[in-house]
Amino acid sequence: MPRLDPEVVVSRESALAVSGFPLLGAWPTRVHVVTSRRPRDRVSAHLHQHAGELHDDEVSTVQGLRVAVPRRAAVDVARLLDLRGGVVVLDHGLATGAFSRPDLERVLAEGGRVQGSRRAAASIAFSQAGAESPGESLSRVVIHSAGLRPPELQKRFPAIGPLVGIVDFWWPCCGVIGEFDGEVKYRDAAMRGGRSPEQVVIDEKLREDALRAMPGVRAFVRWNWSDAFRGAPLLRKLAAAHVC
Incomplete structure (x- = not known):
């Protein structure tokens, strides 16, 4: 320049x-x-x-x-x-x-x-504005292009009261939570907030267990970059959870 x-x-x-x-x-x-x-x-x-x-x-x-x-x-x-x-x-x-x-x-x-x-x-x-990462944006397009019902973005659980978690995607029609699982949360020291990658994995498991226990939640689906970029693996996971 x-x-x-x-x-x-x-x-x-x-x-x-x-x-x-x-x-x-x-x-x-x-x-x-x-x-x-x-x-x-x-x-x-x-x-x-x-x-x-x-x-x-x-x-x-x-x-x-x-x-x-x-x-x-x-x-x-x-x-x-x-x-x-x-x-x-x-x-x-x-x-x-x-x-x-x-x-x-x-x-x-x-x-x-x-x-x-x-x-x-x-x-x-x-x-x-609700998609907080490129992976979530890509996932939205894959879901839309397949003709699936549009999910709610950044859904808070519970709606009121002490926070259990905010999830990337929520299908209230079938009680399914969807999460784009990017590797940055495990690899980026700033995002780990002083925790080790192992502790982040443990904390994510505890968070998922707590969300699964929320009223109305029937299934919890995770996918990664490869799933979203190829499309078909993401759609198979959602189909297995009966998202339609």
């Missing part, structure tokens, strides 16, 4: 990376920027310069770089990705307060009917 024209703006996936967003799958090998100085796109080994222009309110400064604001970068990326990838990005922005759904809808409308607008519109319509 320091070697480019000072008016160049980091855009698309690169802007999301600078702003701390997740992305489903591999990050691009090229840095994406937008510039009004070129009549057409130019692609080199490490840089993709998109011809275009951003409004002043669509540019911010992050770590000394001119960067497309999250709402603009997220919509641009959602135009390129399928529902899974788009929702992972948009859920994160909604959950962290980086933007609101009206923000996204406004950016999409201002961009007009360009390629990928229908994909982005579908991702915006399905996105929610």
Whole structure:
């Protein structure tokens, strides 16, 4: 970036990376920027310069770089990705307060009917602030695409009184709790809060036992990244618990 024209703006996936967003799958090998100085796109080994222009309110400064604001970068990326990838990005922005759904809808409308607008519109319509991790977002899309009943997100047990736990997914229709079991809770020292990985496993087992004992809870289903990414293993686990 320091070697480019000072008016160049980091855009698309690169802007999301600078702003701390997740992305489903591999990050691009090229840095994406937008510039009004070129009549057409130019692609080199490490840089993709998109011809275009951003409004002043669509540019911010992050770590000394001119960067497309999250709402603009997220919509641009959602135009390129399928529902899974788009929702992972948009859920994160909604959950962290980086933007609101009206923000996204406004950016999409201002961009007009360009390629990928229908994909982005579908991702915006399905996105929610309740998913707290990319794995939960991916799981939601798998569940939705299979035609299963939509779960409640971040359900508190019990609804009132001393907290037993807040679960990722809850199907009140069939009394099933669902939890995306990412490895970060065991590997990340900050998330362990001074506990050993072994103690985290023990605490998770005690929490699950307490949740299973709550009135109305009939089954407890766990799945991991591999299950959610492949889709079929997650759906088999939910089917075994009679989620429909």
